[in-house]
Amino acid sequence: MKEFGTAIVLAGGKSSRMGFDKQHLMLHNSRLVQRITETLLDAFDQVVLVTQTPELYGGLSVETVEDKYKGMGPLGGIHAGLLAAESQYAFVIACDMPGLDLRYIEFMKDRLRGSDYQACVTRFGEWIEPFHAYYSKDQIQDMEAFLETGRKSVNRFLDGQKTLYVPESEARKFSPDWEMFYNLNTREDLAHYMTRTRESS
Numbered sequence: 001m002k003e004f005g006t007a008i009v010l011a012g013g014k015s016s017r018m019g020f021d022k023q024h025l026m027l028h029n030s031r032l033v034q035r036i037t038e039t040l041l042d043a044f045d046q047v048v049l050v051t052q053t054p055e056l057y058g059g060l061s062v063e064t065v066e067d068k069y070k071g072m073g074p075l076g077g078i079h080a081g082l083l084a085a086e087s088q089y090a091f092v093i094a095c096d097m098p099g100l101d102l103r104y105i106e107f108m109k110d111r112l113r114g115s116d117y118q119a120c121v122t123r124f125g126e127w128i129e130p131f132h133a134y135y136s137k138d139q140i141q142d143m144e145a146f147l148e149t150g151r152k153s154v155n156r157f158l159d160g161q162k163t164l165y166v167p168e169s170e171a172r173k174f175s176p177d178w179e180m181f182y183n184l185n186t187r188e189d190l191a192h193y194m195t196r197t198r199e200s201s
């Protein structure tokens with residue numbers, strides 16, 4: 001099995017804060033999830049989209065899968081994506097993140113290559129950034145055991161894994177404003193993002 005090559009896009013959330021399905025997010029005339037997917041298709045051998053509405057992706061050469069553990073949040077989505085992944089490690093991103101950074105993906109790959117780490121995530125103060133991160137198929141069994149007990153927290157799950165935590169200072173060299181981890185949760189986030197990117201474009 002190849003060490004790298006698969007990317008997973010999580011697109012099965014409730015979008016309750018946004019008030020409409022974030023799979024329909026439009027940024028300056030392009031559909032965000034489509035833009036993310038097309039960028040990933042150029043850089044990865046396989047792109048897996050985890051969604052309850054596969055019909056939205058008819059025109060794209062991606063695989064769509066559904067959660068096996070439904071209602072368990074992003075961890076359930078990561079699990080379903082890893083089941084379909086053809087490579088050992090899989091890059092995981094959320095469908096509401098416009099700042100995808102291919103250079104940082106390469107950096108994480110370099111850190112993981114040949115190691116026995118099971119995941120690579122970035123620290124943010126006392127928190128972590130669970131998306132724009134790497135997970136591995138080695139984690140499927142542990143994930144199932146964790147989800148079976150009703151636990152959903154990605155952070156807690158990673159605590160018990162061989163996780164490579166990249167210090168915030170390292171990641172800031174790639175993304176000084178933390179742009180690559182920016183995600184759009186509310187209409188205010190969206191309005192703010194549109195204003196900011198219109199001004200800088």
Ligand SMILES: Nc1nc2c(ncn2[C@@H]2O[C@H](COP(=O)(O)OP(=O)(O)OP(=O)(O)O)[C@@H](O)[C@H]2O)c(=O)[nH]1
Nearest residue numbers: 010011012013014015016017050073074077094095
């Ligand atoms: N496949 C799958 N993806 C999920 C699930 N819950 C959240 N996600 C995805 O995980 C990412 C982060 O999700 P959040 O924005 O925290 O949650 P959300 O449910 O989409 O939105 P809120 O209802 O506002 O919390 C997004 O890409 C979601 O689509 C789930 O149960 N299954």
